Amino acid sequence: MSSTQPILEVRNLEKTFKQSTGILDLAKERLGLGDNPPIRAVDGVDLRLEQNQAQAVIGESGCGKTTLLKTLMGLYSPTGGDVVFDGTNRDEFSKADWKEFRRRVPIIFQDPFNSINPTFTVRDALLEPLGIHDMKGDDPEGKAIDALEKARLTPAETYLDRRESELSGGEKQRVSIARALILDPDVLLADEPTSMIDVSTQASLLNLLDDLVEELGLSMLYVSHDLSTVSYVCDRINVMYLGRVIESGTTDAVLDNPKHPYTQALIQAIPVPDPFSDREPTDLRGTPSDPINLPGGCRFKDRCPERMDVCDRTPRSTETEDDAEHTVACHLYYDHEGATGADGHATVRAGNGMHGGDDR
Amino acid sequence: MTTDEPLLEVEGLDVEYELTNDVIHAVSDASFTIQENRYLGLVGESGCGKSTIAQSLISALDSNGEIASGTIRFRGEEIQDLTEAEFKNEYLWNEIAFIPQSAMNSLDPLMKVSEQATKIAKEHTDWSKEEALDRFRELFGVVGLPESRIDDYPHQFSGGMKQRTIIALALFLKPSLIIADEPTTALDVIMQDQILNYLQEIRRDRDLSMLMITHDISVVFENCDDMAVMHGGQVAETGSVVDIYTQPRHPYTILLQRAFPDVRFRDRKLETIEGEPPVLHEDMDFCSFADRCPWATPECRQGSPPLEPVPEGAETPRGGGETAADGTRVDDGVVTHRTSCIRQEEMADLADAHLDEIEAKRTLTE
């Protein structure tokens, strides 16, 4: 483990949504009637983002990655767990701390077409964060030009007066990136930044993000459903399924040696641009279960080809044998701790305070 | 076996959209063919004209769109001048089925799925209601949906299930050609794999032809027999998938292949293509890729580039064509490899040189 402190750490983060806040449902709750199971969008997620590191959070739609991101951003308040930024727990943030956090952890969204206020010029969009943080200084326009250059939109001056409708999708994303960079941030949160960009421009955006991490010493949390692009930017991959991180490791480890059956299926399903490839189509059937009425235990059990009885218990994250940095939350990998068999009667208890091991 | 006459033949197609002050030349001089029992992938990025072509094929262009010239022939008959109603009457569902892009929304929310099937059957066949329902139930089984659910409403299905329902409807009247417009764009990768696989199996079982329109070149390489690459309303290159994979002759095809990430080769730097897809306000009587092409010459801007056949090189590994059931590809040399790049002969060498240059730059910086 690294000795320096991670810039952003997430411990057992939970974000639960109640299904409805109508008056009738409130009454039902008060009276003890009515069964309104909450939606556990994020259900015990751990992450450690080091300085100068880019990590990916991969998952299909509904896995909770967007909720995770919005909670990290501060748009949602967590219902459980901790977020620790630069050593300080967010629960202990003062107003000033929050302002600092917001300056140092900006976000880029996936939809370029609504990422800039249509009544704004590029200049307006770039100066906005400076204005909110009172950081305009003597030369706000200079800062804007600087940010545009970092985002490789040159000649920067020609872009300042343009409006959203005069920019292409790729250009709009770069403006979003420039806007995020203008406050000299530490961590960039990116929500599928290239999923709505044409492939021919995607590559340059990915290269840009990768270079930003290297040259500016940024950290990045890159959320996506597309495994094939993350390897160009990220050092580590975390795979999410229905609110939990089920596998985590370096990019190479996860892509070359996926352990969790879901990760394996996911990688297996990626089409290969080669007519001679002999890729077998996935065997996986069905779709992720409804997040509202989740059964206890492993959430993948209804689709898992390797399901065992013991999977009715929630698996905890364990390190894999060959690589301490590669963790997976799957009962298949508990062997070395003794006793899981096909009969599944062995109990697997988590004794070290980490989540899991109980029926939920 | 394949006949000589193509099932669907598009020749010199020009499609324009009229805006208040402007004309958009969405498709310029496009030509490609789909043979019987073959699977063609029409691939290109946003704005290249592929969706427009899809709509033209089924006479479903928006009211401000019009086929300015060219022909579309289905089994030798010209169909480009049919009105939407005429097309619906004669061809839709029974000869040519269409799976639209937002298939999610093309099921009538007010009708049970079985009712939609019987409605289609009533309009085009003389099957009794029982017969129609029986056949539809069978198809539900084929696409992997529980047969008991044919009486459900669309909102009761998940996204992937809706997609498969549309596929079942598309197959219902045993058409000869299925046109799928970005059928898996909104779906997750696992669902996408399942659906594409179903389509492939079904196609093989029933000897259908299929046209898939997509922006994802990997999907085309994996599933299709033939492909056509489009850029800026023009067809850049067309031919069998193997020919184009092994011997791409159009700069756009060459660069596009390299721009797509490949999970197997993660260290390979992705190619970027300069500029943006063109906006198509003017008559495209020049190569629409010229402004973005690293090898463009002044001639490229002087006149609409024609689709010319690519001569067979000595090194062409002839293994193109259909994929047999065991996965090997069988060559039957059905579709000619054609490209619209006037520098196609030099392209092989130019592309190799380009690749070497990139390699060199990379090793320098590492």
Added chain:
Amino acid sequence: MHLGSTIKYITQLLGKLDRRSPSIRSNEQLRVFFSDSLTVFGVVSLLLLVSLAIFGPMLAPYSYDEAQYQDDELVRFQPPSTEYLLGTTQTGNDVFSRLIYGARPTAVIGFSTAAIVIAIALAVGLTAGYLGGRVDESLMRLVDLLYGVPLIPAAIMFITFYGMGFWSIILFMGIILWRGSSRVFRSEVMQLKQRPYVQVARSFGGSRPYIVGRHIIPNMMGMIVLFFALSVGLAVLISAGLAFLGLMNPFIPSWGIMLQNAYNSGRMLEVWWWTFPPGIMISWLVLSTYLVGRGYERIQEGKERGVQL
């Protein structure tokens, strides 16, 4: 051509109304807006009527309450003639002049009520839409309550307590009619709130007033202008009804009052030159506000469909 240059002038005028509106974008949108002749008719009509309200009294041949005498005799119930283009009323007033003068109070009623309506509806819509939750629910229950209020009986009750008036009726209408626009504003706010650029601004720590003022309202301007125009039409229509029922101050010569006067003369059908013109003017005003609204809807539709390539 006159029409062409008028359109250009109007385009510039409307473009200036929303100073933050990007020039190129508004040109495209306004071009589509004015491409439909009915919409142009609506806008031109509105402008004409507003000009009439402002400049009319200067151009009217007579004053609206000037009794007309000819040969020492009050000219009453006269059909149209060269001196009195639309004839005279029961009390000897020139109908044509009264019609022209009537534009101003009618316009004042329309625009003032609309101003109140929009102010309240916007405030409520913004609060409910942006804050959501319990606040949203309570405000929408309030709107539901207001929808239950029947306009005419409430108006009668109102003047029972507060007396017949001009501004009091305007206030009354404003306080009730905002119910119609608030929901639409609310849903637009809820949509805008989800836009990435708003979320980005919030993520940077933008305060609520900042977000509402800089991101939400400017992107609603089209809708605000539209509902303003529609409220003008609605207010004029309702006030005419109230005037007809005798619930408005009869000394202020709005078109609604003209209608009431014509009715009260007892010879309403006979004196068509007095009865029809105000009705036609009211209809024309309401129609033009409707056409402006329809034009706005067309550009909204256009935006959503776009061109598929």
